[in-house]
Amino acid sequence: MKSIRTRIAPSPTGDDLHIGNVYTALINYIFAKQNKGKFIVRIEDTDRTRLVKGSEERILKSLRWFGLDPDESPEVGGPYSPYRQSERLELYKKYALELVKQGHAYYCFCTPQRLEQMRKEQQSKGLPPMYDGLCKQLSTKNPASPAGRQELRTKNEKYVIRLNVPNVGTTQFTDIIRGKISFENKLIDDQVLLKSDGFPTYHLAVVVDDYLMKISHVIRAEEWISSTPKHILIYQFLGWPLPIFAHGPILRNPDRSKLSKRKNPVWASWYREQGFLPEAILNYLALMGWSPPASGTDGSEIFTLDEMMKHFKLEDIKPVGPAFDLKKLEWMNGEYIRKTDNPKLMAQILDFYKEKKLPERIVQKTIPLIKERIKKLSDYLPLTEFFFNRPAKYEVDLSPKSPQLSQLAQSLNSVENWTADNIGKNMQELVAKKGYKSSDFFMAVRIAITGKKISPPLNESMEILGKEEVITRLKSFFI
């Protein structure tokens, strides 16, 4: 069997790895790995105007954070280097010229202004905006080689190379996820292949690289469906075998438009900074358009990458564009936090707040108290701040409770063995002896100690804080 090779091809034009790319990467990764194949990352940096500095590094870093480690990439190299398109310019040029030589592509000298004008006219006539083929006619009128057309022009004049799409027939392909899809050739535009700055467009570069890098399955998002016939034409003109295509859904905003940074957090870094765990995000993403089969699994929506690999089938992905639901992601993240063992969770929290340099001793003790109370790592500090600093303000005015707090301080002073159990017992006895209303009393204590109406369990918190500190905090209300 032919070896399976998949790839993702992010372009470094944004802040970081886009969550939609994470989704595509996940599917490509799973599919490659379950077939003992290779997962490749290729950086598509052919748009010089939109290039964002540092973007590539952050994309690669985020991919590592998710554990979706590529077998070949600009970082780790591989047998088909380089994996950055800006370093492969000669290749694209070579094949573009070959297409020109065969008459499957031609030089175009039209200016952006003319193109804009042309489209305007077409639109006003209700026609689909497409290149009108002016330069193609000129080049065919000239019986010399199409390349000769270039010589007719002044040396410095800018040109592009366009794909010569036949105006008859149809181009079709079978998509693993969607079945047969076909397009009429006469509706396919003479796409620019090589830009005037010498860089290829996506359409040329993707075909050349996928062929040269022996990509077996092109698994990408739905937005590429309508350019696929252009790619197929290029494969055919160059006499190359077609890869297998699979177009997954694109993630949607809650309003169902294509997931965008204006309406939803999209950068991997945002999720990291919010304290989402990479495993949880991947698990959540896996559920977009796919679900574990009823047989062979317990039907749980919580599963590891390994489990997913056992059951995943590319053809089972649903083509419907799913809305991204942050609420469900948060729930799932909470599930993962609760599943994490305490030492590991402590390490994650310490790392998450590394610039704050939280004392490990206290963090360690608080873990059991907050584990089932946080959904994201960023929920930790708001809940536990009182362990590290005395409350700066109190949510309720405690002055009317001063006598009770004073009694408590006195009573607590007699506790010899400062444990949660003993503290609890001592307080219960005081409540019984004095006939306090217990919910009021404990709320007052809670606020006195933590500053807030909502807190981790009181007794345990007081144990961690220590007798001296607890009494000091109580004293501030009656001295």
Place this chain on the structure above:
RNA sequence: GCCGCCAUCGUCUAGUGGCCCAGGACGGUACCUUCUCAAGGUACAAAUCGGGGGUUCGAAUCCCCCUGGCGGUACCA
């Protein structure tokens, strides 16, 4: 406009002709537990399977039309 893809609870989905007057999960509501909040448990509400036609003894499941949503329509990817 044109081309293409898609269509089951608010959301993610199960479901491939009878087991479905549609199952699960998130979210919501109520109750239990409880010194707060969570977590956990139990229950409830929530889809006339977008609409209309077929095919069939029988359709969420197959076919057609309509509608709607989305994507594409760049010297962006």
